[in-house]
Amino acid sequence: MSRLTKTHVSPGAPGSGTFRRTLGLRAVAATAALPLLLTACGGTDDGVAEDGTWAPTQAIEITAPAATGGGWDTLARTSARLLEEEGLVDHSPQVVNKPGAGGAIGWGYIANNAGDPHKLFVTSPPILLVPMAGDSDHDHNDFTPIARLATDYMVYLVAADSDIETFADLAGQVESGDLSVGGGSGPGSMDHVALAGALQAAGADATQANYIPFDGGGEALTSLLGGHVDAAVVGVGEALGMLESGDLRAVGVSSAERLDAVAEVPTLVEQDVDFTFDIWRGVMGPADLTEEQIAYHETLFADLMETEAWKEESARLGWTDAYQDSEEFGTFLDDTRGEFAEILTEVGLQ
Structure with a gap:
C-alpha cells in the first residue's frame, strides 16, 4: 500500500488553538510620528485617528471568490453576520460573491482595489494551488495576509x-x-x-x-x-x-x-488509508494596506474568534480554531506552498 501523509496544521503550529497578539511593536513603530502630524493638520477623514490608529469609515466588504453555498461563502457570511451581531463593527459588513476560474475572478477583483482597506476576501488552499497550476494571474504574494482563522x-x-x-x-x-x-x-x-x-x-x-x-x-x-x-x-x-x-x-x-x-x-x-488533509481558512486583503489598517483587521478577527457566538458556529460547522495574525499567516502561506508542491508531484498533478 502506498503511504502518503500530509497535514498542514498541527497542535503545535504557530497560532493554533490560542490567540497571539504581536501587533504592538509593529504598529507603534509605524505610527509613532503620526499623532503629531494629524494634530498639526487638524486630523483626516481617511479613518486615521489622532492617536495613529485606523478604523473603517464605511462598511467592510468581504468577497467570497465562489458561488453561494460553498466553504468560502459560508466563512464570509458567518464572519459578516457575527461581526455585526457581536457589535464589533460600526457598519454592517457586506458579502459579495465573485465566482469563476477556481477563485481567480474574485482575486482579480481584489487586486484591482489595491490600497482599499474596506475590501477583504476569504481564502483557503486554492489561493496557493490555482496559481501553481497556472490558472490565475495573481498568487498569494499579490495580497495582504490578515489572519488565519480556522481549520476544516x-x-x-x-x-x-x-x-x-x-x-x-x-x-x-x-x-x-x-x-x-x-x-x-x-x-x-x-x-x-x-x-x-x-x-x-x-x-x-x-x-x-x-x-x-x-x-x-x-x-x-x-x-x-x-x-x-x-x-x-x-x-x-x-x-x-x-x-x-x-x-x-x-x-x-x-x-x-x-x-x-x-x-x-x-x-x-x-x-487503513494513511492520509490526512486539512483546509485552513483565513482572510486576506488587497495589496498596499498600511500597518494601521492591517492591525485593525487582524485584531478585529481575533476579537471575533473570542466570542461565544463564533465558538458555537465553529463547533456546528466542524471548524477548529487556528488563529494566526498577519505576519504568522504570511509565513504559513509561504511554507505551505512548498508542501503543496511536494504533494502535487507525489500524486502526479505537477
Missing part, C-alpha cells in the same frame, strides 16, 4: 442509496474509471488534491480519477444530489446540511481523529 477537513460523499460503503469501495471504482467525482475547486486544486492524495494512499492510481470541477462545494453537492456525478469531495462544513438530512452519505473524512460534527463518519486513517 475534507469529506468524501456518495448518494444515500449508493452501493459504495467504504473509501476502499470508492477508490476501487474510481480506479476502474466507472466513477465520476465532483469537487468545488479546479483541476489540481484543493478538492482534487485531497481526492488524489487519498486515492494514492489507498493504493489506487490517482491519475485515473475522473474528477469533475465545479465552482464551489455547493455546486458539487447539488450535482451529486442530482445524479450528475457519482461522488463528491468537499469541506465538512459545506456538507453538513445534506448529511444531516440524509440526502447524502459520507464514506470518510480527512481528519486524524473523528470530528464531533460528523462523529458517525470514520476517518481515512481508521480505514
Whole structure:
C-alpha cells in the first residue's frame, strides 16, 4: 500500500488553538510620528485617528471568490453576520460573491482595489494551488495576509442509496474509471488534491480519477444530489446540511481523529488509508494596506474568534480554531506552498 501523509496544521503550529497578539511593536513603530502630524493638520477623514490608529469609515466588504453555498461563502457570511451581531463593527459588513476560474475572478477583483482597506476576501488552499497550476494571474504574494482563522477537513460523499460503503469501495471504482467525482475547486486544486492524495494512499492510481470541477462545494453537492456525478469531495462544513438530512452519505473524512460534527463518519486513517488533509481558512486583503489598517483587521478577527457566538458556529460547522495574525499567516502561506508542491508531484498533478 502506498503511504502518503500530509497535514498542514498541527497542535503545535504557530497560532493554533490560542490567540497571539504581536501587533504592538509593529504598529507603534509605524505610527509613532503620526499623532503629531494629524494634530498639526487638524486630523483626516481617511479613518486615521489622532492617536495613529485606523478604523473603517464605511462598511467592510468581504468577497467570497465562489458561488453561494460553498466553504468560502459560508466563512464570509458567518464572519459578516457575527461581526455585526457581536457589535464589533460600526457598519454592517457586506458579502459579495465573485465566482469563476477556481477563485481567480474574485482575486482579480481584489487586486484591482489595491490600497482599499474596506475590501477583504476569504481564502483557503486554492489561493496557493490555482496559481501553481497556472490558472490565475495573481498568487498569494499579490495580497495582504490578515489572519488565519480556522481549520476544516475534507469529506468524501456518495448518494444515500449508493452501493459504495467504504473509501476502499470508492477508490476501487474510481480506479476502474466507472466513477465520476465532483469537487468545488479546479483541476489540481484543493478538492482534487485531497481526492488524489487519498486515492494514492489507498493504493489506487490517482491519475485515473475522473474528477469533475465545479465552482464551489455547493455546486458539487447539488450535482451529486442530482445524479450528475457519482461522488463528491468537499469541506465538512459545506456538507453538513445534506448529511444531516440524509440526502447524502459520507464514506470518510480527512481528519486524524473523528470530528464531533460528523462523529458517525470514520476517518481515512481508521480505514487503513494513511492520509490526512486539512483546509485552513483565513482572510486576506488587497495589496498596499498600511500597518494601521492591517492591525485593525487582524485584531478585529481575533476579537471575533473570542466570542461565544463564533465558538458555537465553529463547533456546528466542524471548524477548529487556528488563529494566526498577519505576519504568522504570511509565513504559513509561504511554507505551505512548498508542501503543496511536494504533494502535487507525489500524486502526479505537477
